[in-house]
Amino acid sequence: MSIWRQLAGWMEFKDRSLDEDFSLIPEAERDDRAEATEEDERPQQLSCSLEENRRTVEQVFSLPLNADVVIREFEIGAAVPFRAFIVFTEGLSDKTTINSYVLEPLMLLATLPPHALEGENRLLTARNKLVPSNQVQVLRQWQDVAFHILTGSTAVFLEGVDQALLVETKGWEHRTVGDTKTETVVRGPHDAFTENLRANTGLVRARLRTERLVTEMVKVGSLAPTDIAVMYMKGLTNPKLVKEVKRRIRDIKVDFLQDSGQLEQFIEDPPRGFAPKMLATERPDRVAQHLSEGYVAIFVGQSPYVLIVPTVLWSLLHTAEDAYIRFPFGSLIRLIRFGSFLTAMLLPSFYIAITNYHPEMIPTDLMLSIAQTREKVPFPVVLEVLLMEVALELIREAGIRIPNVIGPTIGIVGALILGQAAVQANIVSPLLVIVVAVTALASFTMPNYNMSFANRTLRFLFIFASVSWGFYGITLGFMVVLMFWASMKSFGVPMLSPIAPYRPSSPDVILRGSAYGQDRRPGFLWTGNMRRQKRVTLAWDPTVKADPQQGEPQEDEPQPKRQQAKPRRAKGKGGENDG
Amino acid sequence: MVKTGHIGRKETAALCMMVGTADVFLHYPQQISLMGGSAAWMIPLLSMGIAFVVWWFVGPTLVALQGEGLSGNRSHRARWLVLLFSLLTVGALLIDMSTTMRLFTETVIATVLPRSPISFIAVPLLLVVLYYAYVGIEGLSRVAALLAVPLLSGLAVLLLLNFNWVKFDFLFPFFGRGGVQVALSGLVVTSVFKNILLLTVLGSLLRKGEDVQKAGYWSILMIGLVYTGVTLMLLLTFSADGAQRAPFPLYQLGRLVYAGTFVQRLESAFVFIWVAMALLKLAAELWVMVYLVATACRLPQYRPLVFPIGLIVFGLSFLPGSYTEAMELNTKWMLMWGSVLFHGVPVSLAIWLRLQKPKRGGRHEPERKPA
Numbered sequence: 018m019s020i021w022r023q024l025a026g027w028m029e030f031k032d033r034s035l036d037e038d039f040s041l042i043p044e045a046e047r048d049d050r051a052e053a054t055e056e057d058e059r060p061q062q063l064s065c066s067l068e069e070n071r072r073t074v075e076q077v078f079s080l081p082l083n084a085d086v087v088i089r090e091f092e093i094g095a096a097v098p099f100r101a102f103i104v105f106t107e108g109l110s111d112k113t114t115i116n117s118y119v120l121e122p123l124m125l126l127a128t129l130p131p132h133a134l135e136g137e138n139r140l141l142t143a144r145n146k147l148v149p150s151n152q153v154q155v156l157r158q159w160q161d162v163a164f165h166i167l168t169g170s171t172a173v174f175l176e177g178v179d180q181a182l183l184v185e186t187k188g189w190e191h192r193t194v195g196d197t198k199t200e201t202v203v204r205g206p207h208d209a210f211t212e213n214l215r216a217n218t219g220l221v222r223a224r225l226r227t228e229r230l231v232t233e234m235v236k237v238g239s240l241a242p243t244d245i246a247v248m249y250m251k252g253l254t255n256p257k258l259v260k261e262v263k264r265r266i267r268d269i270k271v272d273f274l275q276d277s278g279q280l281e282q283f284i285e286d287p288p289r290g291f292a293p294k295m296l297a298t299e300r301p302d303r304v305a306q307h308l309s310e311g312y313v314a315i316f317v318g319q320s321p322y323v324l325i326v327p328t329v330l331w332s333l334l335h336t337a338e339d340a341y342i343r344f345p346f347g348s349l350i351r352l353i354r355f356g357s358f359l360t361a362m363l364l365p366s367f368y369i370a371i372t373n374y375h376p377e378m379i380p381t382d383l384m385l386s387i388a389q390t391r392e393k394v395p396f397p398v399v400l401e402v403l404l405m406e407v408a409l410e411l412i413r414e415a416g417i418r419i420p421n422v423i424g425p426t427i428g429i430v431g432a433l434i435l436g437q438a439a440v441q442a443n444i445v446s447p448l449l450v451i452v453v454a455v456t457a458l459a460s461f462t463m464p465n466y467n468m469s470f471a472n473r474t475l476r477f478l479f480i481f482a483s484v485s486w487g488f489y490g491i492t493l494g495f496m497v498v499l500m501f502w503a504s505m506k507s508f509g510v511p512m513l514s515p516i517a518p519y520r521p522s523s524p525d526v527i528l529r530g531s532a533y534g535q536d537r538r539p540g541f542l543w544t545g546n547m548r549r550q551k552r553v554t555l556a557w558d559p560t561v562k563a564d565p566q567q568g569e570p571q572e573d574e575p576q577p578k579r580q581q582a583k584p585r586r587a588k589g590k591g592g593e594n595d596g
Numbered sequence: 597m598v599k600t601g602h603i604g605r606k607e608t609a610a611l612c613m614m615v616g617t618a619d620v621f622l623h624y625p626q627q628i629s630l631m632g633g634s635a636a637w638m639i640p641l642l643s644m645g646i647a648f649v650v651w652w653f654v655g656p657t658l659v660a661l662q663g664e665g666l667s668g669n670r671s672h673r674a675r676w677l678v679l680l681f682s683l684l685t686v687g688a689l690l691i692d693m694s695t696t697m698r699l700f701t702e703t704v705i706a707t708v709l710p711r712s713p714i715s716f717i718a719v720p721l722l723l724v725v726l727y728y729a730y731v732g733i734e735g736l737s738r739v740a741a742l743l744a745v746p747l748l749s750g751l752a753v754l755l756l757l758n759f760n761w762v763k764f765d766f767l768f769p770f771f772g773r774g775g776v777q778v779a780l781s782g783l784v785v786t787s788v789f790k791n792i793l794l795l796t797v798l799g800s801l802l803r804k805g806e807d808v809q810k811a812g813y814w815s816i817l818m819i820g821l822v823y824t825g826v827t828l829m830l831l832l833t834f835s836a837d838g839a840q841r842a843p844f845p846l847y848q849l850g851r852l853v854y855a856g857t858f859v860q861r862l863e864s865a866f867v868f869i870w871v872a873m874a875l876l877k878l879a880a881e882l883w884v885m886v887y888l889v890a891t892a893c894r895l896p897q898y899r900p901l902v903f904p905i906g907l908i909v910f911g912l913s914f915l916p917g918s919y920t921e922a923m924e925l926n927t928k929w930m931l932m933w934g935s936v937l938f939h940g941v942p943v944s945l946a947i948w949l950r951l952q953k954p955k956r957g958g959r960h961e962p963e964r965k966p967a
Contacts, residue, residue, distance in 0.1 A: 375864040492871040503738040517738035
């Protein structure tokens with residue numbers, strides 16, 4: 018190709034002669050042209066002719082080149098047999114189901130009366146009497162048929178019928194429900210989501226057994242659609258929230274959406290900063306709990322993480338276990354976790370500020386000890402801190418990528434040797450190793466994976482602020498971060514709700530209140546019913562203060578029927594229960 | 597009308613309280629001690645009482661203004677009055693903000709970072725203040741609401757940790773420099789209650805009008821109690837003579853803290869409290885100035901004015917030649933005469949607005965006819 022042609026191609030020079038050279042046409046335009054040409058030639062609707070339908074299937078799925086799609090021809094047994102064929106995708110469809118519940122009844126068990134063979138009656142007979150599948154659809158458009166074949170269904174084509182019977186036969190290999198990887202708890206369920214969308218929705222539905230739980234399916238992706246399920250409680254969840262969620266998902270125009278992490282980036286509110294604006298969880302119990310409070314859950318096909326929207330900053334520091342253990346201990350571990358969040362973010366910067374700018378805060382004995390250990394260290398404190406922090410980040414990343422067999426060994430040995438060797442070589446001081454170790458432990462207490470990234474990143478910003486201005490710089494930096502969080506919103510809900518702005522809610526923000534005190538839904542959700550239990554649910558407990566409105570039923574609950582007390586029988590008189 | 601957000605009652609009260617109490621970290625307790633001697637702790641209580649009366653008069657007017665704002669559909673004369681009010685307020689806040697910024701910067705240098713040039717301290721402070729004002733009143737009020745309890749708790753801890761130095765003898769003579777002097781000083785020190793002026797501007801941004809009054813009463817109470825507590829502790833710890841010689845009272849209270857080997861010399865830790873409060877105060881005042889200028893000029897957005905006005909304030913803050921000059925300026929104009937503007941303007945506006953009724957037609961802009 019001459020250099021002028023190349024230049025013309027780069028500059029998108031419009032010349033008819035250049036169009037003849039296919040390689041100079043921009044790639045996107047080229048694909049669109051090819052795709053448009055193929056789609057134009059493909060018929061829109063099925064044909065009555067079995068041969069024509071077969072030719073169309075071969076054309077759509079590039080057969081026989083594409084070995085994943087299988088066509089099986091057969092005859093339906095009848096007094097006058099007629100031909101048919103099925104199409105399914107190997108690897109996505111369950112062969113046992115196809116053999117037992119599609120092929121066998123059609124081939125071996127069909128005893129069709131003569132009138133059943135005429136025209137469309139063949140299809141109706143097959144659907145109503147021959148194919149014992151729990152989900153069957155009749156489709157006429159090739160686009161729909163192709164989509165369902167690619168999702169694991171089996172298409173049955175009958176001679177003389179211009180419709181196809183789509184039988185649900187999904188059955189690809191997938192991981193079974195196992196333990197959680199990132200949200201482990203001691204007390205509470207241990208099951209986690211898998212890559213199977215329907216298994217995931219089933220796990221939630223098994224917990225929330227109500228007809229008000231609605232799952233709406235949306236598809237995203239023009240090249241390869243990905244199923245997305247939007248789950249909410251009808252009549253409880255704010256309909257404006259559901260509408261907004263669906264609007265943002267439908268506005269995504271991409272070729273292929275792989276995971277919930279990608280979806281999160283497409284639909285989150287600006288400014289797209291450090292803190293996540295959606296809660297990504299792999300726990301079905303958390304999703305069920307949030308749905309019952311009025312949140313919306315978004316499931317993405319082939320992703321084991323479900324997104325819960327909207328979210329507030331405090332929820333990112335909660336775990337499911339806080340609710341399962343008794344409330345004093347739930348509050349205690351929450352305080353520890355909140356303290357760890359601040360420690361992980363600020364401890365190294367505090368150390369730098371105190372040693373560099375405010376040494377008077379350290380008791381004299383300790384200060385002398387620190388000075389003694391730091392005497393031989395040739396580097397300034399900030400360099401020590403950065404060295405150790407970078408080393409820790411390397412250990413952390415390596416720990417994820419390293420093979421499981423040698424992972425723990427390398428992690429422990431590496432950390433120990435790194436710390437010990439660095440101290441003995443006088444590169445860092447022993448106190449700094451303790452500071453960095455405590456920081457790392459504190460950061461591991463973050464229950465939300467995305468939030469831990471924010472924590473790690475902000476830690477470095479605070480280190481630079483403390484190097485320059487000491488406590489003054491840390492304060493200014495903290496105020497900037499605080500304002501950033503205060504201005505963030507998640508689907509219209511300010512991230513610092515319900516504290517700022519204040520919204521009435523149950524005692525479950527920083528401290529965890531008692532289970533019988535969680536009578537309100539989060540005020541910032543504006544749900545259809547703000548009360549989720551009676552104000553005092555321990556009416557039998559004399560130590561719990563009675564509520565004047567205790568006798569009033571909840572808005573949605575019907576009044577319980579009063580049972581009449583059985584009359585007591587007098588002693589000495591014979592009765593049914595007398596011995 | 598300028599586009600802004602809405603704020604809630606608790607957030608408004610918290611923000612107003614921060615604006616009013618931030619100056620307690622400067623030389624104000626010292627000045628109050630100079631005015632009242634050993635009875636200086638009574639002065640903020642008297643001022644609080646006067647502020648309650650002022651607010652009792654001004655508050656209901658703001659409730660009636662709710663939703664309209666200062667730029668509501670009013671007569672031509674009333675709009676000129678509102679413009680005058682805006683200019684006076686902006687002028688007062690300009691002086692207050694620039695002197696406060698200088699004082700805080702100098703205090704940081706003198707107490708925490710002694711070898712730093714002033715611009716090294718002032719420029720980051722200004723940048724953060726500009727960011728706060730740019731984000732807007734919603735973010736400001738939320739941060740104030742979030743930090744109100746921790747900051748006040750920190751201040752209470754600071755005061756309580758000095759309890760081992762307290763001597764109740766320092767409270768005598770009980771009326772200090774005399775009852776009349778104390779009463780007159782109470783009238784002067786009402787200038788610390790800047791929240792009344794702030795609420796006059798912010799009142800229209802609350803969703804419910806009656807929340808304005810509640811926010812006003814609560815913020816006045818908190819400001820009064822904070823000033824009383826700090827002044828009282830200062831007197832009990834240093835005595836009246838010592839308190840009058842303390843240019844950085846709370847810093848020196850922090851230095852006195854000694855409750856064991858590890859709980860000592862915590863004055864640097866309290867930097868968090870007073871820098872956070874100063875930041876919120878400066879940002880709120882800047883936002884109010886910017887909002888009033890935008891309203892007066894009938895701009896749809898106030899954000900483009902944040903940087904220029906902030907820069908003006910920054911430049912003005914360097915006009916005083918030294919810390920003592922800035923302190924003298926602030927004491928003379930803001931502490932001594934600030935109540936004329938901070939209370940006089942809202943009261944005058946309230947009187948005028950009560951006498952006027954919103955007029956339709958006449959000498960103001962003609963109503964738009966429907967298409």
